[in-house]
Amino acid sequence: MMKCPDIPAHPTSASRFGRGLLVWAFLFISLCPGLVLAGSGPSIWVQAPDLVQQGEQFEIEIVGDFGVQGLIVGGLEVQYDSTMLTIDAFSTELISVPGGNCPGSAACPDDTPGRFLIVWAGHLTPLIAPFDGPTVMGTLTMTAQEVGETPLELVDRSDFTGGWFDGGFQPFTPTFLNTTVEVIPASDTDGDTIFDFQDNCLLVPNADQRDTDADGIGNTCDPDFTNNCHVAFDDFEILSNNFFMTGDLVTDLNGDGITNFADLQIMKGFAFGPPGPSGVPNSCSQ
Ligand SMILES: [Ca+2]
Ligand SMILES: [Ca+2]
Ligand SMILES: [Ca+2]
Ligand SMILES: [Ca+2]
Secondary structure, eight states: OOOOOOOOSSOSSHHHHHHHHHHHHHHHTTTSTTOSOOOSOOEEEEEOOSEEETTOEEEEEEEEEOOOOSEEEEEEEEEOOTTTEEEEEEEOSSOOSTTOSOSSOTTOOOOOTTEEEEEEEEEOOTTTSOOOSSEEEEEEEEEEOSSEEEEEEEEEOTTOOOGGGTTOOOOOOOEEEOEEEEEEOOOOTTOSSSOGGGOSSTTSOOTTOOOTTOSSSOGGGOOOTTOSSOOOHHHHHHHHHTTTOBSSOTTOOSOSSBOSHHHHHHHHTTTTSOOOOOSSOOGGGO
8 A cells, every 4th residue: 555655844945846746746646535634624716796797898716715735636617607608718827737727728528618617736835825815716707798697606626537637636625605797788878789888989879989099089089189188279280181181080080081071070079178988998088
């Protein structure tokens, strides 16, 4: 019968020791039940906004509070309603094992919509990966597709095997705390089918979202050609210099391909005020 070695308590070289310990862990972890330090009931939970708007992109964090120091290896799955939410990206700084990041990894057995598998390993000694209280294990970027309410549930997947993980995980059974996300209808103040939070002219219908100078304020509400967030004489001068010119110019406010009296008329409505307002990030909204 194999003897399980002790883990050194005080390493002298953090990084070298970290790599060595991780390899050591994978060699012995399936052979030494009980190796993972017993703790005072680790918990892992989902941190998500309560309310998001339809079409909105948002982030959820998977947070762990382990209450122990030692080596922790495990797998978990985030389950969600894939008709309501889609996953755009996943990032983590905790996973340090080849094949441990899913999806997109050959080690992942399951990329079914509505199930997102995370295989992870973390070393929790203070020298290598100091965990001080709750720690973000990973961040999922999601987009709300449908109006309604959906749970985000965490499920233990320490049964997962594959790749480096053949032989299975050390059983790891934290308490999982789930949450729900409510997706509410997004508002569209000007009725141009572009939701307010995506609309670069909140109060003017501009479904094409044309924005020649790409400053986050659509042409039809952006006669601020000097980009100083104020429509004044210097902007009028630029428009007059372009008068009767054709092409996709910043001064073609209404997008008909020519700068003329119609654009001047639009500009008059903004005289001596700010451009916009725009619902997307722009330099005048800060
Ligand atoms: Ca709109
Ligand atoms: Ca608009
Ligand atoms: Ca603009
Ligand atoms: Ca025009």
